[in-house]
Amino acid sequence: MIKHMVLRALNFFLKKVMSREKYARRLGVTIGANCNIATLEFGSEPYLITIGNRVQVTNNVKFITHTGGWVFRSRNPKFDAFGKILIHDNVYIGNNSIILPGVEIGQNVIVGAGSVVTKSIPQNSVVGGNPARIITSVDELETRMRRYDLSTKLLSPQEKRRYLLQLSDEQFIRK
Template identity: 50%
Template structure:
């Protein structure tokens, strides 16, 4: 009973970063971790500095040994997951065992990352594939920089609703 109360307290009052550290995840400074699942071996996960991991992302440090357990009853395998510096992982991404994500990387929402990602890449899809690089991304979005970071909700709303259509990114 006390264990359940402690767990409820941690989930309600601790930040996601504090909970992750408590579970054994190694986290650098300046990170933003939202509602994330670190799986059953969170101590095998390491994050660099300035990493944002958004809601619904899941990390898997093992898996699929079940299909061999009748033949090998004690089989189990694991893979460490490492995330470099200055990384953004979009909503509901799945990161599989043994993956290393380099620095200056964007993982698109909903991606299934089955292989390591080198520095300065943007990946997306299932399975995740390279869809661009950070330099191209920077060039494409700078003309749309509206400099609203740090503005209040109402200030940002007022600015965004007053703009012409050509100030918004179109795909």
């Protein structure tokens, strides 16, 4: 009991002081190069999660690697079922998305914020919703978004603020 409490306290402390990527690696998540990890939610079997190169996992994304085995344990007390999660290269996963067991996300995919990914996603897709469905291709989205490209990525935060605040409303995305 004391050992369990000490481990929980250590884990809580490490969540606060380590980078999110380093914390995920410590849990057993396999992470490629040039990733940006902003979540701490890797479920109870983080070692079943593989993340490729150039992947951005934003705030509050949850990875779930187990099923609802609890329901079956009245008949089979040892019941447990799991699914690995594989994220290929060059993927963006939007805030508050949930990735379920057994899902494979192909290369060059955008997962919209708040999506619940229940099935594998083919490469070059943009998906969103609950359950997540293909909305368009990455190439089609890029073509549509070009008119909104403001090329601010290399500006300092102050320069970016000044620039954005002086633009007309027509230069921003509107829904």
